Amino acid sequence: MQRAIGSIEVPFLQNGVVVRQDHAAWRHLAAKWRIRGDTVYLNHGSFGLPPIDVQEALHRWRHRLDEQPVDFFVRQLPELLHSARGRLAKFLNTSADNLIFQENATEAMNVVARSIELESGDEILLTNHEYGAVERVWDRECRRSRAVLRVAELPGFSTAPPSREQITESIVSQFSDRTRLLVVSHITSATAWIMPIKDLVEAASKRGILICIDGPHSPAQIPLNLDETGCDFYTASLHKWLSAPLGSGFLYAHPRVAERIRPNRLSWGVLPPRTPTAWRDEFEWMGTRDPSAFLTVPTAIEMMESVGLDAFRERTHSLACFAQQQIATVTGRPPMTSPTNFGSMVTCLLPQGDSDTLQATLWNDHGIEVPVWEFCGERLIRVSCHLYTQEEHIRRLTEALRQEL
Structure with a gap:
């Protein structure tokens, strides 16, 4: 099955396998990015690369601001932000x-932390797969309010992937009468797992527990319907999978909170x-700052939608599956999760050794x-x-691992 993008035929997949080896259409799309010639870039999950169209839109907004800042800030900006939002x-x-722009997910998470009124003995529940900066945010807030930060240990993955039911139970079993808020990733950073958000929201709601979803890896990588999640708060960065500029993110707050x-x-x-x-x-006005990244978000959305989000997800998921398979042929290690539980990025087990080296x-x-990093006693690589x-980028990585492991 194929879908046309302009005059380009985009190959689709059957059962997770590339239908044909002619990737001219995908190479055509790759030309929308300007990547340094000495680099095979397999770390979009840390810092996404904005395509050329997004870079140019960002520069146009900055030029428009710089050529008449009073007119831009005082007369134009409120409506521009409203339209972009x-x-x-x-x-x-x-x-x-229900939305505000924030520079990134971490900034948004700090807003949530300072907005939750905690008392001595209240509990905030995280998992041991949360991003380190998020844990620091809540550790500071709990220290300030004398609340308790608790961490639920997710099932191990060294020998077999855990099921979604096992993951849910490992978190829900840590609920207590003092739990005020559950903070959980939509897609975990270190392990790239898509978490069972629907089940967790349902379980938390039954106990009257607020839930904040940390979602910097979700927009564009997976379908996202914020109203249907049922969560209270959702924080995200847009410079990752949506490929919006650095400095663009958001905070969602349900009307009830x-x-x-x-x-x-x-x-x-x-103003x-x-x-x-x-x-x-x-x-809206947090002091004088450059809002160009926020205003460029619609350009990033339009670019991804012009490709087709389904096509993007199927293509990148197929590549992630290919990476998982190829790396396993080198390491002999089992998969950490099934293909249904990751999207455009995948984390794989490596033999023990020095990660930084x-x-x-x-x-x-x-x-x-x-x-490459150490996590839960294992050395991992995330592609x-x-x-x-x-x-060919995956093959280059596989060959490099074959040489270095």
């Missing part, structure tokens, strides 16, 4: 009233003579940018695939 809301299947949200720093909220009338108004060697000697990724 509305486009993002449509993409995320929610109302613009939105009025709890408070900014970490206080400014005008909205006079307007005054804040809704929770989101406090975040291997990552440095892959870059210095092979020109491959890919993260991210985007529209510029080719099968």
Whole structure:
């Protein structure tokens, strides 16, 4: 099965396998990115690369700001932000009233942490697969309020992938009468697992526990309908899989909790003579800053939608599956999870050894940018695939691992 992108025929997949080996269409799309010639970039999950169209749109917004900042900030910006937020809301299947732009998921998570009123003895529950910065945010907040930070241990993965039911049970079993908030990744950073969010939201709601989803890897990588998740808060970065500019992200707050949200720093909220009338108004004017990244988000959405989000997901998931299979042929290690539980990036088990040295060697000697780290007593490698990724990049990584392991 194929879908046309303009005059280009895009190959689809059957049972997770590339239908044909002619990747001219995908190479055509890869040309939308400008990547340094000495680099095989397999780390989109850390810092996404904006395509050329997005870079140019960002520069146009900055030029428009710089050539007349008073007119831009005072007369144009409120409507421009409203329009950009509305486009993002449509993409995320929610109302613009439920969203604010934030620089990244970490900034948004800090807003949530300072907006939750905790008392001594209250409990915040995370998992041991949460991003390190998120754990630091909540550790500080719990210390400040004398609340308790608890960490649920997810099932091991060294010998066999855990089931979604096992993952859910490992978290829900840690709920207590003092649990006020569950913070959980939609897609985990270190292990690239798609978490059972629907089941977790349902379980938390039954206990009256708020839930904040940390979702920097979700927008574009997987379908996202914020209204249907049922969560209270959702934080995300847009510079990853959506390939929007660095400095673009968002915070979603469900209407039932939105009025709890408070900014970490206080400014005008909205420029006079307007005054804040809704929770989101406090975040429009946080002091003088460059909003160009926020205003470029619609360009990134349009670019990804012009390719076709289904085509993007099928193509990149196929490459991630290929990477999982190829790396296993070198390491002999079992998969950490099944293909149904990861999307455009996959984490694989490696033999024990020094992670920093291997990552440095892959870059210095092979020109491959890919993260290697220690996690839960294992050495892991995480491969991210985007529209510029080719099968030959995976083969180069596989051959490099064969030489270095």
